[in-house]
Amino acid sequence: MVSNFAKLLAAAALPLAAASRYTNFTTSAMIPWAGADSSGVDWQSPVHLSFRINSPSGRRFTPLADTGSQGIVLPAKYVGYDFNRGCEEQGGRHGDEYLSSSRVYYEGCWVERALFFNVDERNHSLHPVVETHATLLAMVNSSRCLDYDATRTPPCLDKRDMCINSTGVAMLGIGFGRESSAASQATPDKNPLRNVAAINSQPVSNTSFSAGYVLDSRGVALGLTDANTAGAAFYALQPVAYPGVADWMGARACIVINDTAPACGNALLDTGLNQSYVSLPIGTLPNPIPKLPNGSRVQIAFGEPGLPPVAVEEFVVGTPSVPNVNPWHVSVALRTPTFVNTGRFFYRGFSVVFDDLNGYFGLKKVESDGVGENEGQRLVVQDDL
């Protein structure tokens, strides 16, 4: 164990040194979660972000801010879509978004729009107005799709309960690496937090603004600086395997349940859920487990395979940790690829840095006063798991 500690400490110097990447970058802006006070949210409920569309006085939306998806869906009639002209005629491209879990299917037109965050914040020196651009889905029709395949044209062959010109929808996907066969259109141009145009009316420059964000209980800080990344430990993200798409895959992590062999794959720190989903290779456990029983020890080590992890989330099902990162439930499926969706209570224990420009992922333990502070920090080395 002593030698493992020594190995860990020697290696720890490596990721921490990365902080100097941001010394020349000073531009950043914090967008607080809607309704959060200065002490931030406790993650019990989903988080929301407020923005206005097309101009600072445009229509306001406050959708759930979901790191489990990438892309915006808003009703076409509220985003300046002209129903009397075709989609292509207004510079758009016909498109759709399919939510596989609920089978909800939205169709409309991908159009580029400006989004303005922080307009309604009271203190603009604390929370400057941020203008971002994104290609969003101006949603015209919604339905339930019972036969969807993204590789087909059209992808949906069985639409039910079609609703034309539907309005009651606003979605804001702020994740990365969410391209998949079911969401091939979920590319970085769809994420407003990855396409910042101006802060406080000043166009951002790539010499002072380092693209990426820090997500914590207060909100999302856009633009990485030494100050807002201080204390985070970093490791590299891998590019997605999608041809023609410049995006980063989800952060790598290794999962252990009780005494299973560590299984490594991608992690999703999904703000949209309060439960956890794990996929482990067949044979890791005798059977899939819809809900892990109380007493099960779960350990998720974040880092590059073969190197000591930069952070470890640990909890025992049924025994709340401090801070309480325990998901509502943990479901385990046996299939590849290995994957873990931690759910949003993860953010009670860690703030998360996404370095979009350089392709790094950073984690920093949340300060909690006293009890339990070091509980989740047990030092673990990869080859020990």
Ligand SMILES: *[C@@H]1O[C@H](CO)[C@@H](O)[C@H](O)[C@H]1NC(C)=O
């Ligand atoms: C910051 O800028 C200075 C002056 O241009 C340069 O010498 C230095 O290498 C830069 N630092 C980093 C980490 O890029």
Ligand SMILES: *[C@@H]1O[C@H](CO)[C@@H](O)[C@H](O)[C@H]1NC(C)=O
């Ligand atoms: C919406 O549905 C109508 C009726 O099926 C169809 O004519 C129209 O093309 C659809 N619009 C879009 C943008 O998919």
Ligand SMILES: *[C@@H]1O[C@H](CO)[C@@H](O)[C@H](O)[C@H]1NC(C)=O
């Ligand atoms: C606004 O925020 C700035 C920076 O934190 C602070 O100095 C100032 O006192 C605040 N103004 C008000 C009216 O709260």
Ligand SMILES: *[C@@H]1O[C@H](CO)[C@@H](O)[C@H](O)[C@H]1NC(C)=O
């Ligand atoms: C959809 O809305 C547009 C614009 O208001 C209108 O012209 C069109 O008739 C509507 N279509 C349906 C099917 O309600």
Ligand SMILES: *[C@@H]1O[C@H](CO)[C@@H](O)[C@H](O)[C@H]1NC(C)=O
């Ligand atoms: C920064 O922007 C300039 C001007 O648009 C561009 O030429 C340059 O390649 C950019 N540098 C980086 C590192 O993206």
Ligand SMILES: *[C@@H]1O[C@H](CO)[C@@H](O)[C@H](O)[C@H]1NC(C)=O
């Ligand atoms: C893990 O071990 C605990 C304590 O022995 C036990 O209660 C629990 O059922 C085990 N979980 C699994 C998934 O085997």
Ligand SMILES: *[C@@H]1O[C@H](CO)[C@@H](O)[C@H](O)[C@H]1NC(C)=O
């Ligand atoms: C598991 O633990 C939780 C929290 O302590 C408790 O509410 C629940 O009843 C326990 N479940 C079982 C099956 O013992």
Ligand SMILES: *[C@@H]1O[C@H](CO)[C@@H](O)[C@H](O)[C@H]1NC(C)=O
């Ligand atoms: C998780 O969310 C569901 C609703 O989506 C709620 O019923 C449940 O109580 C939540 N669990 C916890 C532990 O907060």
